[in-house]
Amino acid sequence: MHEMSLCEGIRTVIEDQARSHDIKAVRRVRVEIGRFSGVEKSALEFAFDVVMRGSVAQGATLEMIDMPGRAMCYDCMHEVEIDDRLAPCPDCGGGKLMPVAGDELRIKDLEVI
């Protein structure tokens, strides 16, 4: 995927924050990553270190919080949790599932000094 540009997005948000608050350094960045967001976590971690160089978040820890995948089953009309995009409905075994959550890519908070 485009983990580099995601990290550039994170850096933009951090730099906006650094302008409006008095931030000397960012120690930790917590992001929520949905199960179906398509993000390769090890690639994100690697890109994060590279992209944050030279910013207030240089050397910061990236903490990734997993968000579950949820889908609407078009057979039984239940909203169900699934781990895999192609998994059958855990309630009825149906195979027509429309993802409704799990595509999150969100910065939750920053631990700063």
Next chain:
Amino acid sequence: MCTVCGCGDAKLEGHDHGHSHAHTHTHDHGHDHGHHHHDMHFGTGPAGVEVPGMSQERLIEIETGIMAKNDRYADANRAVLAGLGAFAVNLVSSPGSGKTTLLCKTIEALGDQPLAVIEGDQQTTNDADRIRATGAPAIQVNTGKGCHLDGHMVGHAMEHLKLAQNSFLFIENVGNLVCPAGFDLGEDCKVAILSVTEGEDKPLKYPDMFTASRLALLNKVDLAPYCDVDLDLYEANLRRVNPGIEVIRVSARTGEGMDSWLNWLTGSLTRKTARTAAE
């Protein structure tokens, strides 16, 4: 590099990146952008006391999408399109599925209907040249190493195209079944093109793109007899990853299915225009 908005290395064709000309595009990188809750929470230090001379750690809640910047550009594009009653389609597919060929045929069939095209490729102006050969206005965006168009690139391109009222905007994304799914351009919908030579399992291998699309065009059906394919299986796999997706079988070569596709387009534009008029 764009000094106004700090844009990266995507290049607009015929557009020098010094941006010496007047800019009408608004770049809102101010402080009013979508951070609805940047409450600050002090006092996570030991017992909440400030030790003189020592900095204290604190937590800043952000709760903002990583794509927030792109989404702001996309929203601005969407507002422009809504004001014009224009219908924008983001065409997504793997390389070579027939996006440009299909677009050229579509443009010819639409006759004097006002429309414009944005072409995204890593390199070359081939596709924009092909579109302009039909007489339609087109602008090429070269993304360099980038694997997708983003809202900002499309905003600049829209500015240069001067879209007409009640027109179509066709955006041909970079050929890539993964990344373009994650970038809102402000379009009305994504249309995925899947050609019959790619294999029935592609929707299962790259579900996000097909889940994000409202319509799939199953292209090159003229080749189906030669490649041992099961067109029904293509459709079943598309519906497995997106139960709501519409599917139209087409051939840009023979023209098969083009009527359905053109009806889908003109119906969508009529609804969009009516919505604008009502507002």
